Amino acid sequence: MTTLAPSSTLKIGPYAVQPPVVLAPMAGITNAPFRTLCREFSGGKGLFVSEMITTRALVERNEKTMQLVHFDATETPRSIQLYGVDPVTVGKAVRMIADENLADHIDLNFGCPVPKVTRKGGGSALPYKRPLLRAILNEAVSNAGALPVTMKMRKGIDDDHITFLDAGRIAVDEGVSAIALHGRTAAQHYGGTADWDAIARLKEHVPEIPVLGNGDIWSADDALRMVRETGCDGVVVGRGCLGRPWLFGDLVAAFEGGGACATPTLKEVAAVMRRHAELLGEWIGDETRGVIDFRKHVAWYLKGFAVGSEMRKKLAITSSLAEMDAHLGELDLDQPWPVGADGPRGRTSGNNRVVLPEGWLKDPYDCAGVSAEAELDTSGG
DSSP states (O other), rough: OOOOOOSOOOEEEEEEESOOOOOOOOTSSSHHHHHHHHHHHHOOEEEEEEEEHHHHHHTOOOHHHHHHTTTOTTTTSSSSEEEOOOHHHHHHHHHHHHHOOOSSEEEEEEEOHHHHHHHTTTTTGGGSSHHEEEEHHHHHHHHHSSSSSEEEEEEEEEETTEOOOHHHHHHTTOOSSSEEEESTTTTTTTOOOOHHHHHHHHHHOOSSSOEEESSSSHHHHHHHHHHHHHOOSEEEEOOGGOOTTTHHHHHHHHHHTTTOOOOOOOOHHHHHHHHHHHHHHHHHHHHHHHHHHGGGGGGTTTTSOOOHHHHHHHHOOOOOOHHHHHHHSSSSSOOOOOTTTOOSSSOOOOSSOOOOOOTTSOOTTTOOOOOOGGGGOOOOO
């Protein structure tokens, strides 16, 4: 493992994030149980962001949403990511978080490329409308009180509609504490290669605040290389930790100057799988629902191991911890960590068409096309 001592501590408002490593918000993934696992492997170091929360659902106190904003007592600082397109609603959600002490840090989502979000003008489509972006950031920062507000975004909608430099300057003007940039456009989704040069350009463009890089960090060495090559102040890790929460232990070791990458045996991986499913059951309040929710993680945890298609299918339809224990007990648990299992995982396909509201690209300063319908009542993306 290559090592690199960071030049300075990442500061998110009053909070020091050392090493400068952030868990990216991922819908249905970065809930309290998964954040717990990642924090345990990191020794509590780093910043771990909740999955995306819709501002309207939060303001209306949607039952599911209120569960998603629950943090374990050991989480510090508590970090919530919000999605919203209406400045007033965003402001109300931020004020609610501040007044009710629901979190210590607020991140705003302007990077989601999912069609159900972009077709309403949200997520990675929104920064194209510069006045709307400015209004949302102004409302968020104005209502946050002492809480730091950050934002996560992409390069733009597509190669013909690049927005990240304008968005970065607007963010600085409105008092945003830090910016994370995923080095892809919305059109790329998760395909192709992340453009780390864009991260370097943003860092040069907004030297006043920290810039974090995101995209194609599959290992601790990738994270260190991104910092060296772009000059960014920290890294945001998403798909690279799917089925590998121990990656955060690797990242801490690398940034602190020593330690080898984790190469767990299948027995060790199985133990983490079991704990993950158990934590989900405790969090949801129902063992069966917890195990069912865990099913999406099975393929990521077992990537590269000689398990067999039939056993993979069995684990993917498991409904109890006892059943899960029985299936895991049938595996050859002495298998070493597979060669090549550290590479890309999760969604990798591209999508060359971004679904947008009609006429969205005609004028970046005309925001009339954004309606309350864009305020989804469920989280995701």
